[in-house]
Amino acid sequence: MTSQQSSVKYVIEAKVEVDGIVDKNDVIGAVFGQTEGIFSADLDLRELQKTGRIGRIEVHIHAQGDRTVGKVLVPTSVDRFHTALIAAMVESVDRVGPYSARVTIEKIEDVRAEKRKRIIERARSLLIEWERRRVPEVDEALKELEETIAKSRVVEIGPDNLPAGPEALTSDEVIVVEGRADVINLLRHGYFNAIGVEGVKVPYSLEELVSRKRVIAFLDGDRGGDMILRELARRIKIDLVARAPPGREVESLGAKEIAEALANAVPLQEALKRIGVHIEHEKAEHAAAPFEKLKRYVEEVEGSLMAIGLKDDLSEAFRVPVSELYQRLSSDGDVKYVVFDGVVTQRLVDLMKERGREVLLVGARVAENVQRAGNVRVYNFESVKRAA
Numbered sequence: 001m002t003s004q005q006s007s008v009k010y011v012i013e014a015k016v017e018v019d020g021i022v023d024k025n026d027v028i029g030a031v032f033g034q035t036e037g038i039f040s041a042d043l044d045l046r047e048l049q050k051t052g053r054i055g056r057i058e059v060h061i062h063a064q065g066d067r068t069v070g071k072v073l074v075p076t077s078v079d080r081f082h083t084a085l086i087a088a089m090v091e092s093v094d095r096v097g098p099y100s101a102r103v104t105i106e107k108i109e110d111v112r113a114e115k116r117k118r119i120i121e122r123a124r125s126l127l128i129e130w131e132r133r134r135v136p137e138v139d140e141a142l143k144e145l146e147e148t149i150a151k152s153r154v155v156e157i158g159p160d161n162l163p164a165g166p167e168a169l170t171s172d173e174v175i176v177v178e179g180r181a182d183v184i185n186l187l188r189h190g191y192f193n194a195i196g197v198e199g200v201k202v203p204y205s206l207e208e209l210v211s212r213k214r215v216i217a218f219l220d221g222d223r224g225g226d227m228i229l230r231e232l233a234r235r236i237k238i239d240l241v242a243r244a245p246p247g248r249e250v251e252s253l254g255a256k257e258i259a260e261a262l263a264n265a266v267p268l269q270e271a272l273k274r275i276g277v278h279i280e281h282e283k284a285e286h287a288a289a290p291f292e293k294l295k296r297y298v299e300e301v302e303g304s305l306m307a308i309g310l311k312d313d314l315s316e317a318f319r320v321p322v323s324e325l326y327q328r329l330s331s332d333g334d335v336k337y338v339v340f341d342g343v344v345t346q347r348l349v350d351l352m353k354e355r356g357r358e359v360l361l362v363g364a365r366v367a368e369n370v371q372r373a374g375n376v377r378v379y380n381f382e383s384v385k386r387a388a
Helices: 024-035 045-050 080-091 111-133 140-152 180-188 204-210 223-235 255-263 268-274 291-301 322-331 346-353 381-387
Strands: 010-018 058-064 067-076 099-110 155-157 162-164 173-177 194-196 214-219 240-243 306-310 316-321 337-344 359-366 376-380
Touching (some): 010 080, 024 045, 024 058, 024 067, 024 080, 067 080, 080 099, 162 204, 173 204, 180 194, 194 204, 240 268, 291 306, 291 381, 306 322, 316 322, 322 337, 322 346, 346 359, 346 376, 359 381, 376 381
Parallel strands (some): 214 240
Antiparallel strands (some): 010 067, 010 099, 058 067, 155 162, 306 316, 306 337
């Protein structure tokens, strides 16, 4: 590459059509001749070429019947404003020799942008090749760099801010793991659809996040993993269960071990059988079971400013105006579900939290920044309709 070529910032590409047979010198002469004196000497093409601010003008033409057609390329090293002026000057050419001509600017290419693109593509191919040839034992500094990159890709989703990979919400399949460290390890090895539970107690929001997805539970190969599996089985729909090797944790597995564990995933009931646990089908899916009936109550109270309290069997315990709901719940401890045409507030959640038993609150909407309690699940009307 010459010094002139290396300093080029933009290339003006124009289409030229001449109503007669000419050669490229005729076209170049017309470009220089018909742009001369339009502006000051600072924008004279010959002067610009002498000072290196435009490069050698290239013309590629050929005869087409009794006409001549082709391209004119003008490289420049000036700024965008002056490059645009030069392009407009070139486009003003309307004759080549004795013939009428038309010049149309087709594009102005940013050479530096293309160069950056080529550099990035080359860097990507070099990195892939480097990874391919890298020795199995990576030094600690590189491990730390990989972990930093993986951590930067973790997002927080849902009202409980669960740690997840960037594709957890958009993917049709999710991998439910125990915590943030597991999400990071899966990210490091190319799995971008994991969600971390962050504890044995399954957050209520996980039920909504995975309700319409294919779910793989990927858990540690220890007693803690057994406990979380039992809790997950009671709260969400699980299609397959994968386990780390006995005594191992998901966060410590390598790429091959992760792939093998996921490939050997088994149906939920088989996984429960292996740890000596049996959960009845209706119990395992109790979180989703009432939604069809709850939807009917939602449709009944929507727009009515009424509240309905329901017992465990979904039989009606009370029906009162929303304005009397808090007082009624303060004195009625035999309620499992509450459906009301109002806003789920922190005051209401705190009241039900004190009961200690599991309660499901369904309001027209949920107030911002409501802190959920482990025994209180909160939904709005729309989420119940979707889950039904």
